[in-house]
Amino acid sequence: MGKGRAPCCDKEKVKRGPWSPEEDLRLISFIQKHGHQNWRALPKQAGLLRCGKSCRLRWINYLRPDVKRGNFTKDEEDAIIRLHQTLGNKWSKIAAHLPGRTDNEIKNVWNTHLKKRLVSKNENTQQKDESKDSSMATSSSSSCISSSSGKNSGEVLAMPVSDNSQDFKTDQLSNHRSRSSSSSPSEEPEGLSSSSISSNVTNSSQVGVSNPEDQVGSLFNFIGGYYDVNNNTSEEVNKPDILDTALDISFESDLEFWNMLDSFGPFQSDEIESVVNVPGT
DNA sequence: AAATGATACAACCGCCGCATT
């Protein structure tokens, strides 16, 4: 430690903040074409003014074709709670058990929904416990709330999703925000999930591009769903919802697609061309 | 209708472990 490691990137020269549609397209196109052997070198090769880490994160958490979007199902939430009880805050490990879900997403869900739910649940049980036997009520260590239930790992799983008004509110909110096709959290999103996600999805970081051509279709479906292509605008839609608004932009409609890119202001489509060598142009 | 608060989530930061040299 204390070796004074060089920073992963020159923060003066890299762009930060939300990703623009153009950047996403560049990254997706590049990875589809060349894979991601070297994250650090990738931004330069792809013509992105981004830190390699940022590219990696963006790809893993958002742009991978096999990322499952939409609300977490009851089963998934239960699994997270259960896994968290055994694994703690090992989000990547937990994510490995939930195909299509990323550690970041799981972490967010835990911190927003599930933790609060467990806290309120725990408060209820604690009050009951205290009346019975105050010595049984032990507080959790550090941030590991799950241990508060301590005695029985499966106990909290029986908790209803809409356990209280707060959950109801947040569930509604998340439905709004995610613009999911299904208003019911129990409905399994099918867009890119089981059928189109390769079954060998392991961890968020381990999804390669073993068969890029097979993924091209879903890739552009994804892009179509993510950005309002028809509006010819680069305005980002709240959240990529590939589940219900996927537009079929295949390579057959390349011209249209790249024309759309042309319409982006500072972004030059021929720049992409030089990077990804788009066929048929 | 505006102001304020609460919530959700994308993105960043810094550390750690593994692989390579």
Place this chain on the structure above:
DNA sequence: GAATGCGGCGGTTGTATCATT
């Protein structure tokens, strides 16, 4: 065996959006 580089991970922050007052 030590030094270095890189990817990965978990914690935290910033910001957009929605709900409430």
